[in-house]
Amino acid sequence: ISESVAAGARFPLESAQDPDVGINSLQTYQLSANPNFALDVQTRVDGSKYAELVLEKELDREEQRELNLVLTALDGGSPPRSAHVQIHIDVVDANDNAPVFNQSTYKASVRENTPSGTLVAKISAYDLDDGPNGDIVYSFSSHTPAKVRELFALDSATGELRVKGQLDYEETKLYEIYLQAKDKGAVPGVAHCKVLVEVVDVNDNAPEVTVTSVYSPVPEDAAPGTVVALLSVTDLDSHDNGLVNCFISPGIPFMLSSSLKNYYTLKTEGALDREKAAEYNITITAKDSGSPPFPAHSGTAQITVQVLDVNDNAPTFDHTTYRVKVPENTPVGAVLLRVNASDPDEGPNGETQYS
Template sequence: MTMGQRKLVPGKARGYVVGFMVVFCMWSAASAQLRYSVSEEVNAGTAVGNIAKDLGLDKNTLKDRKYRIVSSDAEPLFNVNPNDGFLYVNRIVDREKVCAQSSACLINLKTVLENPLEVHYVRVEVLDVNDHAPSFQENETTLEISESVMPGARIQLKAARDPDSGPFSVQQYTLSQNDHFRLEIKDKGDDGKIPILIVQKSLDRETAKNHSLIITAVDGGKRPKSGNMHILINVLDTNDNAPIFSEDDYTVMLKENSPIGTTVIMVNATDLDDGPNGELTYSISNSVNQNLLNLFEINSATGEIFVKELIDFEEKDKYEIEIQAMDKGVAPLTTEKSVIIKIVDVNDNAPEIEVTSFSSSIPEDAKPGTTVALISVHDLDSGLNGKVICSLSEDVPFSLLPSLQEKMFSLVTKSHLDREKYSYYNMKIVAKDEGDHPLSSEKTISVVVSDVNDNRPEFLMSPYTFYITENNNPGDSVFSVKASDQDENENAHISYLIKRDGSEERTASFLNINSETGDIVVMKSFDFESLKTFQFQVVATDSG
């Protein structure tokens, strides 16, 4: 689906002309956004969409203009056929590997169409297919439940995991038919759906010492896949009070990059029982994923949660940990409580500057507003810490203009250039964020100002006066003229000729000039009594 399209509109510029015509074609950058989708596991070479067609380009355009991908969110999963503009799969895409941390698998591609430059942003959504079955961490688990447990008691089980996402992940659990237990499902968001075993009928150890159950996890595919775990329940005697946490909700703010060992929060629970049945230990619930176990740890005796590894806000801004308080009874009772940890961003990432397109040379007659380079800036921080201001550190006839695309800037001319005054510019681009302790980075761009034929040749003297002795020899060189031109190369290469029109034509016919050196040669012998003075015009022309 095409999100938006824009076509390049060629600009126009005129050069200063002396005796000839030069046309300069300038360009301006445009951008477009396209969006496609493709299922994972499709074969390499599968077409995703025709970018050229969606942009309104024909094959003749592609012959003269190079189209390519310049950057991507991921390693090269896609490529563009430069001949027909088709975007195709470069290799088989495994969505679970490419987008392991994201529910929506969106691959952002930045493409350019050159001569003139166009920037297009293409987003490809990799659609999930149901290629994994749910599985439990263990094939069998054993629970010990006191016979004094009242109906309604809740035991959280280990959740099944399914690498697929969305509707293809675990959607429901079922429990084998029995008289004493039922299932309830708790939706934990990023942690998926958690099965909770609920006692619905009192247990009697003397009637049945154990119970055998099968829990089945089922995903949401059209042909659903499933996985089983065997639950063995041993019924024990009597510890009839579960721990109770002192707070209904635990929420805490934690700065990213807090030192290892920093205390996050201390939870507290009590148990009305006496002796070992009222003594508590704290732990992180086994339903929590391994990533959380790597980041946080809890003191089993005090309930103090502390940082185990450095926390990065840019990876995740909130964590929810299930904390478990368990007594030391023969048949221990447990209570779980959620602790929400909100990560506070600090300004720990400097902006990054990327020059996505650059014209290293620009003609001196370029109009103000001519694009020289496209600049993108990135800052991994958020809020003001991630808001970047881009500027030029020197007073130059260029300026940075923000683009419609967020964090994109165009380096453009802001006034007319004059190569004869400045033939090149070294510009330092500074990107600075707006955090409390701002971070910045710099990049230097060098631009050469190319010459155009905007200066006329000028004679060293005007008029020239010289003398010839009568009875001179024909073919003698009698004088030399000289002109200069402030331009360079061909624009400054001067040739000379004698103007032969009007009343001076007869006299000028007696003279000849070397077009390269300006040396004037007389073609006859002059007689003072017949001709005492004469004048003529020499024309100097550059080769622009």
């Protein structure tokens, strides 16, 4: 009897036979106590008795797979005589249970750049029905975006969710994946769950240095703290992987300062002297604070700063004193001596005139 049969259904039973007549013949039937069936004894036109099982409470295979009843036939003799027969009822499964997930939401975390095939989560559902009605197939919900299907694969038999494509934290930090479990019944039952997959950042991006302004040339008499260049740094990674520090090579009269996160100012730190260094090629290096910092993930930028000459040097003669002997009778206009003076300054500042 199917568990889907409604209450009130009747099932005729085979009649007992008694060759006696009158009161000594078959008079009634009795049924052993049970929670589902009652017995209805009917009388035919010829006076013979027969019985029908009447379903009073619907069957539930998941609660009880089978029932064993005892039907007793009684005559009216004194003393009465009886006969017994076993009634074995198999409760046939109906697809009256939908699959059920053991939790409605699963949470998992996976590092970006994780190799394909890595297990992310395993979902699990059960179905109390029997046979195909209880066999479960897992799949993505119909409204799952194509991008999710490209990045993740779901085993329809085991419920294992694995990495399929290339995960990128900088592109998407969290995926909300809707999955379903469906049984194989003629009218399948369906259950739904979601998996929240957090993508964990990996230090896979190098900092980038962008020079926004350069003020060059710089006068050699510029005061310490004079702004030479403005620059910014970016790193697509997060947390410490995206925390960037900038520095320049030591031993040069410049410094970096920062008043806002990821924004830096290149300033003069000491006195400049064009006569010692007319140009500086400054390398700005940015490194993140990842653990460990990616060796290849340091960004650099080159800034060329020219030093503008200031007339800060006086001409100097080759000698402080010149001595010359002049013969008498030397004609007017004769060259007696050539003196030489030099000025390390540049351009007009370094041109000398004699008087």
